[in-house]
Amino acid sequence: xxxxxxxxxxxxxxxxxxxxxxxxxxxxxxxxxxxxxxxxxxxxxxxxxxxxxxxxxxxxxxxxxxxxxxxxxxxxxxxxxxxxxxxxxxxxxxxxxxxxxxxxxxxxxxxxxxxxxxxxxxxxxxxxxxxxxxxxxxxxxxxxxxxxxxxxxxxxxxxxxxxxxxxxxxxxxxxxxxxxxxxxxxxxxxxxxxxxxxxxxxxxxxxxxxxxxxxxxxxxxxxxxxxxxxxxxxxxxxxxxxxxxxxxxxxxxxxxxxxxxxxxxxxxxxxxxxxxxxxxxxxxxxxxxxxxxxxxxxxxxxxxxxxxx
Amino acid sequence: xxxxxxxxxxxxxxxxxxxxxxxxxxxxxxxxxxxxxxxxxxxxxxxxxxxxxxxxxxxxxxxxxxxxxxxxxxxxxxxxxxxxxxxxxxxxxxxxxxxxxxxxxxxxxxxxxxxxxxxxxxxxxxxxxxxxxxxxxxxxxxxxxxxxxxxxxxxxxxxxxxxxxxxxxxxxxxxxxxxxxxxxxxxxxxxxxxxxxxxxxxxxxxxxxxxxxxxxxxxxxxxxxxxxxxxxxxxxxxxxxxxxxxxxxxxxxxxxxxxxxxxxxxxxxxxxxxxxxxxxxxxxxxxxxxxxxxxxxxxxxxxxxxxxxxxxxxxxxxxxxxxxxxxxxxxxxxxxxxxxxxxxxxxxxxxxxxxxxxx
Ligand SMILES: Nc1ncnc2c1ncn2[C@@H]1O[C@H](COP(=O)(O)OP(=O)(O)OP(=O)(O)O)[C@@H](O)[C@H]1O
Ligand SMILES: [Mg+2]
Numbered sequence: 130x131x132x133x134x135x136x137x138x139x140x141x142x143x144x145x146x147x148x149x150x151x152x153x154x155x156x157x158x159x160x161x162x163x164x165x166x167x168x169x170x171x172x173x174x175x176x177x178x179x180x181x182x183x184x185x186x187x188x189x190x191x192x193x194x195x196x197x198x199x200x201x202x203x204x205x206x207x208x209x210x211x212x213x214x215x216x217x218x219x220x221x222x223x224x225x226x227x228x229x230x231x232x233x234x235x236x237x238x239x240x241x242x243x244x245x246x247x248x249x250x251x252x253x254x255x256x257x258x259x260x261x262x263x264x265x266x267x268x269x270x271x272x273x274x275x276x277x278x279x280x281x282x283x284x285x286x287x288x289x290x291x292x293x294x295x296x297x298x299x300x301x302x303x304x305x306x307x308x309x310x311x312x313x314x315x316x317x318x319x320x321x322x323x324x325x326x327x328x329x330x331x332x333x334x335x336x337x338x339x340x341x342x343x344x345x346x347x348x349x350x351x352x353x354x355x356x357x358x359x360x361x362x363x364x365x366x367x368x369x370x371x372x373x374x375x376x377x378x379x380x381x382x383x384x385x386x387x388x389x390x391x392x393x394x395x396x397x398x399x400x401x402x403x404x405x406x407x408x409x410x411x412x413x414x415x416x417x418x419x420x421x422x423x424x425x426x427x428x429x430x431x432x433x434x435x436x437x438x
Numbered sequence: 439x440x441x442x443x444x445x446x447x448x449x450x451x452x453x454x455x456x457x458x459x460x461x462x463x464x465x466x467x468x469x470x471x472x473x474x475x476x477x478x479x480x481x482x483x484x485x486x487x488x489x490x491x492x493x494x495x496x497x498x499x500x501x502x503x504x505x506x507x508x509x510x511x512x513x514x515x516x517x518x519x520x521x522x523x524x525x526x527x528x529x530x531x532x533x534x535x536x537x538x539x540x541x542x543x544x545x546x547x548x549x550x551x552x553x554x555x556x557x558x559x560x561x562x563x564x565x566x567x568x569x570x571x572x573x574x575x576x577x578x579x580x581x582x583x584x585x586x587x588x589x590x591x592x593x594x595x596x597x598x599x600x601x602x603x604x605x606x607x608x609x610x611x612x613x614x615x616x617x618x619x620x621x622x623x624x625x626x627x628x629x630x631x632x633x634x635x636x637x638x639x640x641x642x643x644x645x646x647x648x649x650x651x652x653x654x655x656x657x658x659x660x661x662x663x664x665x666x667x668x669x670x671x672x673x674x675x676x677x678x679x680x681x682x683x684x685x686x687x688x689x690x691x692x693x694x695x696x697x698x699x700x701x702x703x704x705x706x707x708x709x710x711x712x713x714x715x716x717x718x719x720x721x722x723x724x725x726x727x728x729x730x731x732x733x734x735x736x737x738x739x740x741x742x743x744x745x746x747x748x749x750x751x752x753x754x755x756x757x758x759x760x761x762x763x764x765x766x767x768x769x770x771x772x773x774x775x776x777x778x779x780x781x782x783x784x785x786x787x788x789x790x791x792x793x794x795x796x797x
């Protein structure tokens with residue numbers, strides 16, 4: 130985009146607004162219209178009947194999906210091969226040399242570090258926010274909820290430019306620091322923890338808190354002994370999700386990094402641009418392993434606790 | 439003094455917006471007494487119970503517990519124990535830890551704590567279930583954990599909000615007796631909310647019948663049944679036949695004249711205790727089992743329906759424009775009747791005069 134190539138912040142910001150519009154529309158549509166229409170189909174029984182597909186349609190759909198799956202698998206295979214051979218397609222001897230890349234490991238550990246911190250913060254703030262929204266009468270909480278969720282929907286590029294505009298000068302000169310990366314990722318993902326917490330809080334009847342106070346625990350004790358333990362599953366699920374998406378996010382942080390705070394996702398992009406396919410594949414391979422592990426963990430937690438992210 | 443007025447509610451009011459959920463309720467409860475609140479849905483039973491437990495604050499009135507005004511105290515400072523309708527057990531704690539929770543808050547030393555938990559669990563016959571999670575218990579067992587969790591703190595009053603409503607019929611019966619037994623053993627003061635009149639009649643020392651946030655009657659079970667104060671109580675607890683008419687005096691003594699039927703009566707007493715005057719109009723209540731089937735009675739009616747209930751049969755008998763219910767015990771010796779039979783009915787000579795007139 131314009132920012133990276135030409136350093137034209139103002140124009141980029143204007144373009145960013147246009148980027149927001151479609152996602153805003155989709156977002157509003159999802160939050161307010163889809164929810165209602167879902168309820169409608171549940172009560173209107175006949176609407177949700179599964180119509181059996183005809184044989185030819187079925188064959189068509191299966192072929193198309195198989196092609197997609199094959200394509201995706203092929204990409205993974207290429208990445209793995211590319212990571213472990215000298216020059217893929219030219220010199221296919223096995224090697225680990227692509228993993229011997231200090232800048233790569235540095236950027237990976239920076240990514241892990243930033244993602245870990247911001248995922249913890251995002252999950253914790255989100256859970257707290259969800260708890261407050263579900264239990265306390267807070268003026269304007271609908272708006273807060275909307276804004277928080279909007280953080281998820283807004284295109285990363287737009288958010289990134291926003292951060293550059295705000296933090297590129299006094300009083301908050303943060304561009305290029307770890308702090309700004311953490312801030313950006315945290316605020317982008319709070320919505321996940323919040324939604325998980327709100328849905329969990331709706332499962333916990335208020336009588337749970339009342340029982341606790343009836344048994345002699347004040348509000349503080351009740352919060353720590355009853356609510357916090359019950360909030361662990363949504364916290365864990367929110368954390369894993371936030372961590373995983375933070376690890377792979379590019380667009381919102383691409384303007385915020387500096388040579389000292391390079392992130393692995395962006396570093397891979399740079400490697401690819403410089404046609405260093407072997408190095409890029411090796412780092413990508415590590416990323417795939419991390420993301421798959423997170424995904425598996427997340428599914429496990431979801432299955433065990435009934436939390437949905 | 440404090441034995442008879444152990445828990446005193448004085449002119450309690452509670453509003454939710456325009457809804458008067460509790461409307462000037464006053465009750466004095468003895469130590470060791472079990473009082474039931476019954477009434478239709480939305481009559482304010484839960485609201486009143488929650489007000490006593492401190493979960494909502496009354497808009498007016500005072501609550502005195504054991505000579506102490508507890509109005510200003512939050513739930514955790516009141517010595518009341520509440521068993522919630524959904525039990526509200528902590529799902530992440532074992533049965534043992536659920537019961538231990540209150541004692542930990544009270545900073546009871548560990549050794550004593552353990553003894554008290556085991557005693558409480560024994561009282562509800564769950565000694566061997568301490569290590570389980572609530573999700574591994576049946577509904578009846580969960581309910582008993584909820585009771586044990588309160589009992590272990592030795593509350594001055596135990597508040598139960600429809601504790602048996604989620605359970606099947608047999609379990610309800612046995613737990614009802616269990617609650618009664620524990621209450622007798624520990625001399626507990628208990629308030630029991632239910633909308634099941636039979637449950638209330640069988641478990642309570644006294645029953646408060648509520649409607650629209652107002653106490654309609656507060657009395658012993660048999661008084662509520664035999665001498666209900668008004669039409670609402672008559673119909674909410676048990677089945678009722680009403681006869682509205684005038685008290686008259688003839689050659690053979692007093693009789694009650696509804697305009698369509700007459701039957702001999704003794705002196706009738708009104709709810710305020712005064713004797714009914716000759717010529718005065720009133721409504722009397724006659725329970726279905728108090729009407730005897732007697733072929734020689736001049737009051738004749740046609741059987742329009744019958745319901746067989748095992749130990750008794752309920753006859754629906756058309757008498758002029760009204761349908762009268764008559765319950766007859768099935769002893770196998772007495773005669774039974776079919777739809778279409780015409781039978782004679784003998785009305786009791788001492789029907790109960792209610793407060794309001796039923797036209
Ligand atoms: N938190 C609340 N906010 C507003 N109105 C309430 C609230 N709680 C109760 N009410 C109203 O107060 C009245 C009494 O309610 P309450 O729950 O005490 O009835 P109940 O006798 O327990 O009924 P049920 O047998 O259905 O449990 C009802 O009209 C109810 O709608
Ligand atoms: Mg209720």
